[in-house]
Amino acid sequence: MKIFLAALYKEAVQLNEKNLLALLEKNPDHRLLDLGCDDGQLTLKLGKQIKTSKLYGVEISLKSITQAQANGIEIKNFDLNHDFDWPDNYFDVIHANQVIEHLVESDNFLSEIYRVLKPGGYALISTENASSWCNIFASLLGWQIFSLTNISDKKLGVGNPFALHKNDKLDLKSWRHVRIYNFYGLKDYLELFNFKIERIKGAGYFPLPAILGDWDKIHCHFMTFKLRKEILCTK
Numbered sequence: 055m056k057i058f059l060a061a062l063y064k065e066a067v068q069l070n071e072k073n074l075l076a077l078l079e080k081n082p083d084h085r086l087l088d089l090g091c092d093d094g095q096l097t098l099k100l101g102k103q104i105k106t107s108k109l110y111g112v113e114i115s116l117k118s119i120t121q122a123q124a125n126g127i128e129i130k131n132f133d134l135n136h137d138f139d140w141p142d143n144y145f146d147v148i149h150a151n152q153v154i155e156h157l158v159e160s161d162n163f164l165s166e167i168y169r170v171l172k173p174g175g176y177a178l179i180s181t182e183n184a185s186s187w188c189n190i191f192a193s194l195l196g197w198q199i200f201s202l203t204n205i206s207d208k209k210l211g212v213g214n215p216f217a218l219h220k221n222d223k224l225d226l227k228s229w230r231h232v233r234i235y236n237f238y239g240l241k242d243y244l245e246l247f248n249f250k251i252e253r254i255k256g257a258g259y260f261p262l263p264a265i266l267g268d269w270d271k272i273h274c275h276f277m278t279f280k281l282r283k284e285i286l287c288t289k
Contacts, residue, residue, distance in 0.1 A: 066258030070276040073255035084146035090153040094122030135159035138166040148177040173285040180278040184234040188260040201234040249281035
């Protein structure tokens, strides 16, 4: 069962990445910020899709920072719960894939994305969906939902017998989830920060093929929002 679930999860992750790449706009002058960029491999793919070499990242893992720097990413090391170390209106594109669910200070996180994003620029925010069918099913059985089993520094996969990382030896703090959003909850939340939601993509529809998640976004497992910082007209 775990092997089957792992294969479905991998398919959904791959489709989610394709969704992110499909939402990017080509412009070699664009400056990209990748929040939680890990080793920079996905950052490079994003830059290639945009056709820009102006790549910036934030990462908390020192090992990943070294790898990202070797990949040519300009990296800063700080906690994304805190204020960003860049001036206002600095970036054209901001990417945060599977990040917001790890943060306590998500209000500040979204406010800072809006602040450092140029007017007319856009952000891609992707995270897991508490309303996905697998999470609903787990909840009905009294289990911890799949997206919220990594809640402790002591062990991964708490409260769900089929949690994918239940016995894995990983950096527990960097894998810990703080909160998981439902579809409409995240939509309303993002709009509180004056973003215009331009598009929404979905991936993952366990136990069915991942592509179905883009047809029924309310119950997809990975939801991705493209947000625009509108240019304000002044008289």
